[in-house]
Amino acid sequence: LERRHETVLELTDYFVNRDDFLEYRKAVFEPRPKKFGPADKDTQRPIISITERYDRNLTLSANDDVRELLYAIKENKFIITYHRDSHHITPSTRTFCKPASWNDKAFTIQWNEDLQDTYQADEEFKQMSKRDLYYKMIKLIEQEEEVIKRVRKAEDETRDLQSRRQQEELSSDLEISVYDIDRNDKSKIYRKLLQQKADEEKRKKEIHDVDYLAPFLAAIGNPVRINVQQAQQLRVAAQRDFKDRSIRKANLMQARFESEIQELISKQQWYQKHQIGMSKEDELEYQRLCQEAQFRLHILEERLKRHKELATEKYMQLENKLNDDSRLKEPYTIR
Incomplete structure (x- = not known):
């Protein structure tokens, strides 16, 4: 099965790569009459006809290879259209009519010529005997029952898929849109962060816009x-x-750096005096304090180094600003 297409009155299955060369099966349904009152338990739609179409089987002659088989259920007919041979304009066809009381198990079907009609595209094709035609019709009646079962099964599969889809939709948790700021808490937090960032940028811009020569x-x-x-x-x-x-x-950073060094030295001296009587927990605590102190010293050292590098760069920027400031050049107009 490649795909399935269903409407109110039709159900079509499309097939590929089948051993029996079946391409598609189309069932046509009869509209249900509108009724008032409780719905019927039987939800199956009455079938008018089922059409099966087959691809060419090159191992058979065109006159024996079925192209289309129509189960005209409401009309009690089978209409077979064979593949058209390249030497003929029209294909051969054969129509079978079901006899009266054909579905009565106690009834024995008697063959007569009125039960079938054949059109041969070429008169030289071999004609089927009455016996073969009789068994062909019996086989078609049996096939029709199986085809109806397949159509009903396809209907059930479709209903089952629709039912599960509805259950999934009913049980699904809808996500609140990020743009719904009234119900989405994450959106509120995000907008708050954006506002804080915008305020910070505004504050920085105001500071930047302050005239450096004003004081x-x-x-x-x-x-x-x-x-x-x-x-x-x-x-x-x-x-x-x-x-x-x-x-x-720079002096503040240096003073903080020296203070951290003195504090670390004090801890080390205290450790040397009390090392012998210390417990395992005290030694671990001492090691932790030393590691934290060394980390702070490393950070302060890097900040001081970075400050010296930036100070030189910022001083050059100030020099350029002073050189480019029109107020410090003739005619020395401030306002």
Whole structure:
């Protein structure tokens, strides 16, 4: 089975690579009459016809190779269409009509010529005997029962799939959209983090936008214009302020570094005095404290090293900013 297509009045199965060369089976159903009241327990749809189509079997002659077999259930007929030979325009066909009371188990089917009609595309083809035609019709009646069972089984499979699908949909837990901020807690947290990040960026931008010469201009009264001496004074003041701040920060880091070293030395001296009488737990605690102290020393050392590297880089940036600042050049217009 390759695929299955079902509508209200049709059910079609498509097949590939079958040994019997069956390509597809199509069942046509009769519409159910609308009824008022409780629904019937029997939900099967009445079948009007079932059509089976077969691919070419090259081991048989075209006149013996069935192309289409129509089980006209409502009309009590079997219509067989054979493959068309390349030498003929039309294919051969054969129609069987079920006799009256054919489904009565106590009834014995009697053959007569009215039960079948044959069209031979070529008169030279061998005609089937009455005996062969009789057994052919009996075989078709048996096949029809099996084909109806297959159609009903296909219906049941489809109903089962639909039922399981409905159960899955009813039992499924719907995910709340990330855009539904009223019900999605993760979305609320995410939006809060985004807002915090935006506020932080705004604060940094405000700090960045502050005029770096503002405190030095305020010291000389915020003049509209300055002279060359004042321009040089502003330049020197900005450079000195940067150096002082860098040195203060470096001194703080150095003092913290030296304090950590002294504390580590004190711990080591204490350990040397009390090593003999220490328990295993005390030794482990001492080792843990030493490891933490060494970690802090490493971090402080790296920060101090990084500060010195950045201080040189930032000082060069300040020099470039001072050189490019139009206020420190003629005509020395501040505002």
